[in-house]
Amino acid sequence: MSVVSIRSLTKAYGRRPPALRNVSVEVPEGVTGLLGPNGAGKSTLLQCVLGLLRGFEGEVRVLGVDARTQPREARRRMGFMPEHDAWMPAMNGVQAVAFLGRLSGLPRNEALRRAHDVLHHVGLGEAVYRPVVEYSTGMRQRFKLAQALVHDPALVFLDEPTSGLDPAGRDEMLALIDDLARQHRKHVVWSSHVLPEVQRSADQVVVMHQGEVRGLFPIKDLAPLPGTFLLEVEGHGPAFADEASRRGFTLQPRGSEDEGPRRSFTARIEPARAPEAVALLLAAAAAGGARVRRVEPVVEDLESVFHRLLSGEGRPA
Amino acid sequence: MTVHARGYRAYAGALGGPPAWWVVFRANVEALAATRAMRVMNTLLLLLACGVGVLLYVQVGLGERIFARGMRGDDPARLLLDHRLALLTALRVYYTSASVVIVLLSILTGAGLVADDLRARALTLIMVRPVRPLDYALGKALVMPWFVLTRAALPGLAMWLLVGAWQAPGQTQAFWEAASDVPGVIASFSLLAAGAYPGLVLLISSATPRRGVASGLAAAVLFGGLVVRGIGLHVSGLQGEAFRLASLSTNALAPVLEAHWRAREAFGRRDWLLERVPSIPAAAWLAAGLLLLGFLRVWWRARSVEVSE
Numbered sequence: 001m002s003v004v005s006i007r008s009l010t011k012a013y014g015r016r017p018p019a020l021r022n023v024s025v026e027v028p029e030g031v032t033g034l035l036g037p038n039g040a041g042k043s044t045l046l047q048c049v050l051g052l053l054r055g056f057e058g059e060v061r062v063l064g065v066d067a068r069t070q071p072r073e074a075r076r077r078m079g080f081m082p083e084h085d086a087w088m089p090a091m092n093g094v095q096a097v098a099f100l101g102r103l104s105g106l107p108r109n110e111a112l113r114r115a116h117d118v119l120h121h122v123g124l125g126e127a128v129y130r131p132v133v134e135y136s137t138g139m140r141q142r143f144k145l146a147q148a149l150v151h152d153p154a155l156v157f158l159d160e161p162t163s164g165l166d167p168a169g170r171d172e173m174l175a176l177i178d179d180l181a182r183q184h185r186k187h188v189v190w191s192s193h194v195l196p197e198v199q200r201s202a203d204q205v206v207v208m209h210q211g212e213v214r215g216l217f218p219i220k221d222l223a224p225l226p227g228t229f230l231l232e233v234e235g236h237g238p239a240f241a242d243e244a245s246r247r248g249f250t251l252q253p254r255g256s257e258d259e260g261p262r263r264s265f266t267a268r269i270e271p272a273r274a275p276e277a278v279a280l281l282l283a284a285a286a287a288g289g290a291r292v293r294r295v296e297p298v299v300e301d302l303e304s305v306f307h308r309l310l311s312g313e314g315r316p317a
Numbered sequence: 318m319t320v321h322a323r324g325y326r327a328y329a330g331a332l333g334g335p336p337a338w339w340v341v342f343r344a345n346v347e348a349l350a351a352t353r354a355m356r357v358m359n360t361l362l363l364l365l366a367c368g369v370g371v372l373l374y375v376q377v378g379l380g381e382r383i384f385a386r387g388m389r390g391d392d393p394a395r396l397l398l399d400h401r402l403a404l405l406t407a408l409r410v411y412y413t414s415a416s417v418v419i420v421l422l423s424i425l426t427g428a429g430l431v432a433d434d435l436r437a438r439a440l441t442l443i444m445v446r447p448v449r450p451l452d453y454a455l456g457k458a459l460v461m462p463w464f465v466l467t468r469a470a471l472p473g474l475a476m477w478l479l480v481g482a483w484q485a486p487g488q489t490q491a492f493w494e495a496a497s498d499v500p501g502v503i504a505s506f507s508l509l510a511a512g513a514y515p516g517l518v519l520l521i522s523s524a525t526p527r528r529g530v531a532s533g534l535a536a537a538v539l540f541g542g543l544v545v546r547g548i549g550l551h552v553s554g555l556q557g558e559a560f561r562l563a564s565l566s567t568n569a570l571a572p573v574l575e576a577h578w579r580a581r582e583a584f585g586r587r588d589w590l591l592e593r594v595p596s597i598p599a600a601a602w603l604a605a606g607l608l609l610l611g612f613l614r615v616w617w618r619a620r621s622v623e624v625s626e
Binding site for chain 2: 085180
């Protein structure tokens with residue numbers, strides 16, 4: 001079943017070229033990454049799905065509800081976390097989330113109870129009675145996620161949820177998104193420019209460009225790159241790289257040097273020479289004082305597929 | 318991942334509840350009532366009402382027993398007219414002073430009503446919920462009128478009831494009948510004030526995300542209106558009438574001033590006020606127009622909300 005169904009959606013602002021051109025897409029259940037460069041039409045698409053824009057052609061259904069004719073009913077079933085900073089003036093965290101929960105139709109006492117619960121869930125338990133205006137950037141991101149969840153929507157739209165967060169904050173936000181999707185069975189549509197994060201957490205990806213949908217594909221369909229392998233070694237990484245290059249391999253380091261004793265490299269290996277190559281690499285590792293922990297085919301990363309789709313070369317292999 | 322004691326729970330109940338405009342209205346009333354400025358203004362208005370009430374009691378209740386009955390004789394009709402005039406004088410004093418407080422209230426608290434939401438970009442959080450722009454605009458538009466109405470109408474009606482209660486035994490009903498037009502005067506002042514100030518403040522508040530700018534503009538318009546009215550006092554004809562409408566506080570006072578003037582006239586006393594008081598229907602149209610404009614402006618703001626930068 002698709003959680004968002006869009007058929008022949010076209011939206012133009014005045015006499016300018018259409019922001020969306022005949023967009024048709026069926027967003028499946030699970031976590032969906034909505035990708036596209038600036039001006040791709042993602043925001044216009046979100047506005048149409050949220051029922052905030054009128055005057056568009058085509059049909060938009062959210063969880064089976066027509067977003068044009070029943071926008072309020074559609075919005076009752078979804079939550080939205082905006083990218084930009086947003087808070088409720090003159091309210092503390094729990095007052096703000098409870099107020100927004102009331103607007104979504106929660107009874108007064110339930111809104112207050114759920115406001116406490118979701119704020120604790122997103123890690124703002126210590127700050128529920130502090131004015132939102134005093135929250136740090138990371139806390140505001142969490143607050144925005146909490147307000148999107150307060151009425152327990154089946155579908156949540158997240159617009160750049162990790163924007164402005166430090167690495168630890170990003171990891172926690174990604175963990176929260178994973179938790180929402182896996183533990184609480186929420187469908188998540190996630191607009192982002194950070195492709196590795198999307199690749200890590202999303203089930204599928206929609207790529208938009210110039211007002212069109214250029215592709216929708218499951219992350220698991222990202223194909224292995226033929227002849228490219230990932231090597232993970234423990235021990236003296238640079239010495240291993242030197243020894244391997246003496247044996248005719250060109251190793252490309254991956255990741256940073258802060259990853260502890262393990263180092264990762266990619267290497268080109270002809271499939272026909274694979275058994276011989278593995279033996280040579282093991283020998284290089286032994287000579288360089290390192291141990292090979294993992295050898296596996298490298299999967300094409302989302303970024304390269306994304307750029308291929310933008311250039312009109314088609315879906316992943 | 319951090320595990321928290323109070324976690325996420327599914328919600329099995331129904332979503333519905335009161336209309337969204339009521340939720341917006343109530344939340345804003347509660348938030349404004351908790352501000353320091355509102356508490357100070359409320360205290361000032363309460364002290365003012367109590368002070369005027371005590372003076373009224375001295376004049377109508379206590380004073381009546383000590384002085385007036387002997388001077389006036391026992392003519393009950395005359396006594397009722399006298400007390401009606403005393404009530405209208407008290408209302409005039411209260412409303413003239415309360416207007417200043419209500420203007421300050423509008424400037425200090427009302428100016429942030431929409432401006433603060435614009436600055437905080439709260440509209441995005443609100444309008445992505447099952448809320449119509451109409452709900453948001455209505456909820457916001459009713460906040461200041463509610464404050465002004467309650468602070469204008471309740472003390473006035475309380476004075477009217479009390480003066481009736483302070484009458485000699487058996488005269489209470491007769492007083493309320495003799496002063497049956499006074500609740501209408503109170504309602505007129507309250508409605509004019511509740512329409513004009515909040516309308517203007519909404520209009521200004523929704524024009525800028527800066528509360529300070531909104532407050533400054535509101536102050537300039539409200540106090541500038543007094544200056545324009547002052548000029549209008551020296552200009553005759555339609556132009557003068559239009560100038561005299563520029564002061565919203567005097568417009569709201571028009572029904573009280575007129576009723577007081579007529580009550581004095583019954584005693585053969587005259588003053589210059591009636592000719593200078595702005596036309597009540599014109600003031601009513603202006604107040605209604607300002608409120609409608611303010612409402613439409615907020616509605617438009619809510620309608621044009623964008624979810625992304």
